[in-house]
Amino acid sequence: MKNMTTLAMAATLAVGTLAGCQTTPGxxxxxxxxxxxxxxxxxxxQLVDAKHVNGEKVTQLFTMPNNPLTLNFFKDNGNQRVSFMNTCNNIGGTYHIVNNNVQLGNVISTMKACPEPQASFDTATMATVQGKYSLNKNANNVPILTIRNDNQVAHFKAVAK
Known part of the structure; x- marks a missing residue:
């Protein structure tokens, strides 16, 4: 009987120890x-961070701090559309979600002769929005949209419309 009590106590201690070691998301x-x-x-x-794969900031996207690149997803006559705000040219197109990823289609742009740094901003915008999209919430429970491609990673925070 003493062995059974000892065994029960050891099992309880082991289970309690394992439960205490479980990892929970920080x-x-x-x-x-x-x-x-x-x-x-x-x-x-709204763009908050964009870095090349080598860790360097995509500086072309941060030349206008008061007008960051902003993505606006919306419906227009039953079509899913996205516009890229604060660019020199008007840039936007259709999109679809396929296999939990955004696929852009028919992206069009006006053809203004934009001065620098706006011209580089527009070019960097098109490079940034092509890639694998994912949606997370940060530590403050703010939704974050991440776009990754072979050249860079960009993070966008949710902003009320």
Whole structure:
């Protein structure tokens, strides 16, 4: 009987120890969210960070701090559209979500002869919006849209429309 009590106590201690060792997401860990039309269209998405794969900032996207690149997803006559705000040219197109990723289609732009640094901003915008999209929430529960491609990673925070 003493062995059974000792064994029960050891088992209880082991289970308690294992339960105490479980990892829980820290407050700084992003929480993955499903990428849906409703989630994208609920906010405007304002660029907060963009870095090349070597860790260097994509400086062309930060020449106008008061007018950051902002993505606006919306419906227009039943079509899913996106516009890239604060660019010199008007740039936008259609989009669809396929396999939990945004696929852009028919992106069009006006053809103004934009001065620098706006011309480089427009070029960097097109390079930034092409890639794998994912949606997370940061430690402050703010939705963050991330776009990754072979050359860079960009993060956009949700901003009320």
């Amino acid at each position: 407050v700084t860990a992003p929480t993955a969210q499903p990428l849906t039309v409703d989630a994208l269209e609920a906010y405007n998405w």
